[in-house]
Amino acid sequence: MSHPEVSKDEIFKRLRDLLVGGFELRDEQIVPTARLIDDLELDSLDLVDFAVRLEQQVDLEIAEDELKGIKTVQDIVDLAYQKLNAGRP
Amino acid sequence: MFLAFGIGAIVAAAIVWPLQRLPLRTDARREVWAQRVVHGAFRLFAWWAVTLGLIRVSWTGAERLRGRGPRLIVANHPTLIDVVLLLTRLPQADCIVKTAARRNPFMRSIVTGAGYLANDHGDALVDACADRIGRGRSVVLFPEGTRSPRGGLRSFQRGAAHIALKSGCPIVPVVITCRPPILLKGQPWHDVPDRTPRFVLRVEEPIDPARYLDAETTLPVAARRLTADLHMLYERRLSADEGKT
Numbered sequence: 001m002s003h004p005e006v007s008k009d010e011i012f013k014r015l016r017d018l019l020v021g022g023f024e025l026r027d028e029q030i031v032p033t034a035r036l037i038d039d040l041e042l043d044s045l046d047l048v049d050f051a052v053r054l055e056q057q058v059d060l061e062i063a064e065d066e067l068k069g070i071k072t073v074q075d076i077v078d079l080a081y082q083k084l085n086a087g088r089p
Numbered sequence: 090m091f092l093a094f095g096i097g098a099i100v101a102a103a104i105v106w107p108l109q110r111l112p113l114r115t116d117a118r119r120e121v122w123a124q125r126v127v128h129g130a131f132r133l134f135a136w137w138a139v140t141l142g143l144i145r146v147s148w149t150g151a152e153r154l155r156g157r158g159p160r161l162i163v164a165n166h167p168t169l170i171d172v173v174l175l176l177t178r179l180p181q182a183d184c185i186v187k188t189a190a191r192r193n194p195f196m197r198s199i200v201t202g203a204g205y206l207a208n209d210h211g212d213a214l215v216d217a218c219a220d221r222i223g224r225g226r227s228v229v230l231f232p233e234g235t236r237s238p239r240g241g242l243r244s245f246q247r248g249a250a251h252i253a254l255k256s257g258c259p260i261v262p263v264v265i266t267c268r269p270p271i272l273l274k275g276q277p278w279h280d281v282p283d284r285t286p287r288f289v290l291r292v293e294e295p296i297d298p299a300r301y302l303d304a305e306t307t308l309p310v311a312a313r314r315l316t317a318d319l320h321m322l323y324e325r326r327l328s329a330d331e332g333k334t
Binding site: 021022023024042043044045046048049 | 210212215246247248251307308309310312313314
C-alpha cells in the first residue's frame, strides 16, 4: 500500500514548525519567498543542522549538492514535495 | 611601522622555515614552536613601536590570559595590528587567517608553519577549531570576520559560539579600542594622527557556553543567543568607552 500524497501546504507547515522551533524564528518570517541566508539569517552551520533536522523530523534526505542549490523556503518545499512523493503514480 | 613589520615577517619566516624541518616528534609540536616564534616577533615589534612612541598600549584583565589553556579568545577588530597586540600575550594561539595569507610570500611560511587555519569552510573550520581546543590549544578569532567600521562594530558571525558550544571551552572576550584611530579598514597607512594612538585591550570575564545549553534548546538557538549576548557585551563596552572620550 502506498503512502498518501503529501501536499505542498503540509510540507510548508512542517518546515515552518521546524524553522521556528529549531532556529528561534518567528512564524511570520517563514514565507515561501523568504531567503534562507539573506532573510532568515541562516549561516552555513545552520544549513547543515537544518539538513539533519529535515532527515530526522521530515524523513527527507538532502544531499550536500542539493543543499547548495536551495535559496528560499519554496525551494525546499518543491524539493521535499518531489522527494516525498517520488514513485507515486 | 610597515617596514618594521615586513622585516620582522621575513626574520620570523627565516626562523620558522628551518623549525619546520627539525626532527620534532609531531607536526603539532612544530606548530607550537612556530607560534612561539610569532609571539616573540610580535612582542619585539610592539616593544619597538611603543619605545619609538608610535603607539601606546595598555591592558586590563590580562591575567585572564595567563596560565595553561585552552581558551577561545574573541576580539573586536578595529585596526590592522589587533592580532599583533593580542599575540604578545599568547605564546600559543591558533589563529584563523584569510586564505590569501597562505599565498602571500611574506606570510606563507609562517602561516603554514604555525598551523594557522584558513577561514574558507564554515562547518569544517568549526570542527578544526574544536579539535585544536580538544588538544589543549587556544584559538583566537574575530567574530566580525573583518575589521570593524570606524568607531563601531559589525554583526558577529556565529562561528565562535558554535566552536564554544561544540568544545565546551569558555569564550574569553577581549575589547580593543584605539584612540585616535589608526590602520582602520580603508584608512591609508600614511594617515597618521597628530597625537600618539593609544590602544586599550580589556580582557573580560570568560563566558561559559554550558549556560546556553539545556534539553529544550537546539544548538542553532544556543549559538544565536550566545552570539547576541557577546555582541551586546561589546556594544556596551564600546559605547561606555565612547562616553568617556
